[in-house]
Amino acid sequence: MASSSVNITSEKQKLSELKSVVLHLKEKSFKSIITWKRTKCMVNDLEIFEAIVLSTLTPAYSLSEFHIFLKEQGLTVCMKTRLFSVEFPKSLFLKKIKEKSEKSFIKNMDFMEENQDLIYNTIKRVQLKLERAIKINKQIKLELAKSETKTLNMVEKITCKPNEESFQLIEMLTDS
Numbered sequence: 001m002a003s004s005s006v007n008i009t010s011e012k013q014k015l016s017e018l019k020s021v022v023l024h025l026k027e028k029s030f031k032s033i034i035t036w037k038r039t040k041c042m043v044n045d046l047e048i049f050e051a052i053v054l055s056t057l058t059p060a061y062s063l064s065e066f067h068i069f070l071k072e073q074g075l076t077v078c079m080k081t082r083l084f085s086v087e088f089p090k091s092l093f094l095k096k097i098k099e100k101s102e103k104s105f106i107k108n109m110d111f112m113e114e115n116q117d118l119i120y121n122t123i124k125r126v127q128l129k130l131e132r133a134i135k136i137n138k139q140i141k142l143e144l145a146k147s148e149t150k151t152l153n154m155v156e157k158i159t160c161k162p163n164e165e166s167f168q169l170i171e172m173l174t175d176s
Helices: 002-025 046-056 063-072 091-160 164-175
Strands: 034-037 040-043 076-079 084-087
Touching: 002 046, 002 091, 040 046, 046 063, 063 076
Parallel strands: none
Antiparallel strands: 034 040, 040 084, 076 084
């Protein structure tokens, strides 16, 4: 039982070491030195690779030490005079893809929340403008009603209550 937990721990440690190696090899600054085809890492100039890439790895490796390290990890390594290639397990790359999709999902959620806030604020502004327009419309209707009432009252006074002025007005209208 104790040996199986030790094996699991050593496997996790191996994967962790391999992940750090892969991340180091995938750095953008090494693109001119290292070519990647899916999970396969290929190097055309071993001297530059050893001088720049392996020397900056933690811990720093010589080319032969790096070759031994990769073989100990159970990886297939092809090393010729000036060429080097190694195939890494797909599992090292799948998590990165999963993390990217999770990050993009979170970004999309944040974007949707921002849009939702913008839409909510726009609706609130439109609602306030509509309420204001309704109040103005009611005020205009009230003023029109008052104006019509005044006009009707004036017409009633002229036609219903004959007095001297209204007779004169009527005579003037009939004379012309």
